[in-house]
Amino acid sequence: MSKPLKQIHLAAHFPGVNNTTVWSEPRAGSHIEFSSFAHFARTAERAKFDFLFLAEGLRLREQGGQIYDLDVVGRPDIFTVLSALAAVTERLGLTGTINSTFNEPYEVARQFASLDHLSGGRAAWNVVTSWDAFTGENFRRGGFLPQEQRYARAKEFLVTATGLFDSWRGGEIIADQATGTFLRDARVGAFVHSGEQFDITGQFNVPRSPQGRPVIFQAGDSDEGREFAASSADAIFSRHATLDAGRDFYADVKERLARYGRTHDQLQILPAATFVLGETDAEAQEISHEVRRQQVSGATAIKYLEHVWNRDLSAYDPDGPLPDIDPAPGENTIARGRASVRMFRDPLATARQWRERAAAEKLSIRELVIATTARQSFIGSPATVADTINTFVQADAADGFILVPHITPGGLDKFADTVVPLLQERGVFRTEYEGTTLRDHLGLRHPDAEADPSDQRVAS
Structure with missing residues (x-):
């Protein structure tokens, strides 16, 4: 008996705080005007996507002491944008990245519970930590936490927020015979949490939302991140580009679920993916090559190389060879607020590998950066x-994909109009929404249907 076809999950990432967008494209629009967000969201909903995803930028990036102006500078407040989008969409999930390092559980829980109410049960929270003191300078506590402490805080933050979401579960309506009115049990909304990170006691003032609590996303790829996702997340982002790497990651994370009493269907794995469409495969390859050259200008290539070398490389020709000097040791002082800096834990080894590749393939600085920064693309x-996406999902390399177009806000339109109908014809993607909440779209159970969901979230 053949294995039944898996249903594909699709989502859309409104790109920001990066150089994904091709600004030279005449169709490129604003990243802050609401009309851009509305167009993007309506396209995703028209295509019956599961959700729209917004990243978070808490500080403008700097390089060499100046604002880094080669990508999107800034991002409107996520809750404001998602709340506005709730009014112009009906079924599309609304996912936002909110930091656990500099926020407080009560505030975040209240905001997400409110968004879940306003949207009719479509809210999701991508739980992230902050890694750099540069971003921390914008906040009262400042500084940053070592990796193990960041995840410890994130785990307790999520446990605490979950307690707040669940504080309205149960309780009774009490009739006051003397006045003829009905009062809610005073215990509803009450919470007490005492731990290493948080010590709070009070009453949560937002009633139980349609989803019980928002869908929880997580984006870490380290061992700590994978364990955090297995214990606490409903979905995890992945950045693994090949079929084999995707299958290895998928198997690893899904196997971790059992020790938290969870089943495979309680965690969805959704890699981010770019895409380039053409009338033919050959035309798409030509367009893709030009898109990559537009995304990585000469100036961008030099700035990116400085992340690894930790030196001012402005005198180097981006169409010339890599520097023959080694990266400067110690803390990176060139790029501040750049996530890519932390990806290069051994700059000397990275430099050696890049020199070897550049020599073997006769690549310039710009050509090498284009080659090394290419992410999973269709x-x-x-x-x-459509065939490639379906192959990845059916082979258990992913449960679906979060698509990142290179043009905003209209870059999703062609995918919605041409690829989605083909997936629908294959019977692997919905033709209509079958439920009203994001949990419905992702095939996740409501927390109230679980025996004791808070136990799963406390696991460490």
Whole structure:
């Protein structure tokens, strides 16, 4: 008996705080005007996507002591944008990244519970930590936490927020015979949490929301991040680009679920993916090559190289060879607020690998940066892209994908109009929404249907 086809999950990432967007494209629009967000969200909902995702930028990035102006500078407040989008969409999930390092559980829980009410049960929270003191300078506590402490705080933050979400579960309506009115049990909303990170006692003032609590996303790829996702998340982002790497990651994370009393269907794995469509595969390859050159200008290539070398490389020709000097040791002082800096834990080894590749393939600085920064992409005709996406999902390399277009806000339109119908014809993607909440779209159970969901979230 053949294995039944898995249903594909699709979502859309409104790109920001990066150089994904091709600004030279005449169709490129604003990243702050609401009309851009509304167009993007309506396209995603028209295509019956599960959700829209917004990243968070808490400080403008700097390089060499100046604002880094080669990518999107800034991001409107996530809750404001998602709340506004709730009014112009009906079924699309609304996912936002909110930091656990500099926020407080009560405030975040209240905001997400409110968004879940306003949207009719479509809210999701991507729980992240902050890694750098540079961002921390914007906040009262300042500084930053070592990796193990960041995850310890994140775990307790989520446990605390979950307690707040669940504080309205149960309780009774009490009739006051003397006045003829009905009062809610005073215990509802009461919470007490005492731990290493938080010590709070009070009463949560937002009633139980349609989803019980928002869907929880997590984006870490380290061992700590994978364990955090297995214990506490409903979905995890992945950045693994190949079929084999995707299958290895998928198997690893899914196998961790059992020790937290969870089943495979309680965690969805959704890699981010770019895409380029053409009438033919050959045309798409040509477009893709040009897109990558537009995303990585000469100036961008030099700035990116400085993340690794930790030196001012402005005198180097981006169309010339890599520097023959080694990266400067110690803390990176060139790029501040750049996530890519932390990806290069051994700059000397990275420099050696890049020199070897550049020499073997005769690559310039710019060509090397283009080659090394290419993420998982679906390139081809609509039929080719539909087939490739389906192959990844059916092979358990992913449960679906979060698509990142290179044009905003209209870059999702062609995918919605050409690729989605092909997936629907194959019977692997919905033709209509079957539920009203994001949990419905992702195939996740309501927390109230679980025996004791808070136990799963306390696991460490």
